[in-house]
Amino acid sequence: EVQLVESGGGLVKPGGSLRLSCAASGFTFSSYSMNWVRQAPGKGLEWVSSISSSSSYIYYADSVKGRFTISRDNAKNSLYLQMNSLRAEDTAVYYCARDTGVNRHFDYWGQGTLVTVSS
Amino acid sequence: SYVLTQPPSVSVAPGQTARITCGGNNIGSKSVHWYQQKPGQAPVLVVYDDSDRPSGIPERFSGSNSGNTATLTISRVEAGDEADYYCQVWDSSSDPLYVFGTGTKVTVL
Numbered sequence: 001e002v003q004l005v006e007s008g009g010g011l012v013k014p015g016g017s018l019r020l021s022c023a024a025s026g027f028t029f030s031s032y033s034m035n036w037v038r039q040a041p042g043k044g045l046e047w048v049s050s051i052s053s054s055s056s057y058i059y060y061a062d063s064v065k066g067r068f069t070i071s072r073d074n075a076k077n078s079l080y081l082q083m084n085s086l087r088a089e090d091t092a093v094y095y096c097a098r099d100t101g102v103n104r105h106f107d108y109w110g111q112g113t114l115v116t117v118s119s
Numbered sequence: 120s121y122v123l124t125q126p127p128s129v130s131v132a133p134g135q136t137a138r139i140t141c142g143g144n145n146i147g148s149k150s151v152h153w154y155q156q157k158p159g160q161a162p163v164l165v166v167y168d169d170s171d172r173p174s175g176i177p178e179r180f181s182g183s184n185s186g187n188t189a190t191l192t193i194s195r196v197e198a199g200d201e202a203d204y205y206c207q208v209w210d211s212s213s214d215p216l217y218v219f220g221t222g223t224k225v226t227v228l
Contacts, residue, residue, distance in 0.1 A: 047217035104209030
């Protein structure tokens with residue numbers, strides 16, 4: 001059974017940093033691109049970042065470019081999101097999601113972890 | 120950037136058919152995917168590649184895509200179908216690469 005479990009969310013002050021993790025199991029992690037998608041309270045879904053299976057290709061939404069860094073450790077079946085210079089508008093539930101690689105959609109999602117940026 | 124527009128809400132009686140539209144410039148040339156999200160839960164893929172269903176998704180969920188509009192159709196609506204629904208496309212020439220629609224709240228009367 002495919003499982004994605006996020007962790008690392010919490011309350012952080014504006015300008016602070018946080019590192020999210022996503023532990024994957026039930027599939028060959030190293031064969032899939034992975035993504036972070038977020039959802040602000042009461043709002044819609046927003047794609048944040050994507051990393052290819054071997055980390056060769058990395059992409060970011062303009063809203064986080066230069067502040068967030070996506071990475072992965074295939075030996076540990078883990079995905080990460082380092083978030084720096086956090087702003088109030090980064091407050092959201094952050095989901096990790098597996099990319100099918102074919103026509104680029106997300107077939108499995110984690111349960112999400114809440115990041116709150118507030119003083 | 121590429122924009123996907125959905126109606127904010129759709130209301131439907133049990134047993135009837137709900138149709139949720141997703142509008143985008145020449146969206147018919149792209150593959151459209153649909154997600155269902157219930158309160159407090161992660162999104163679930165219900166239709167991919169315009170009209171295919173993942174295993175475990177009822178046949179009541181179907182999709183189509185042509186011109187400037189993609190449509191998710193839920194037949195014989197049940198109370199358990201009440202949720203938010205999002206369309207999504209991937210566009211290599213867009214920023215962001217993955218674009219979600221604005222979302223539609225389906226209410227079962």
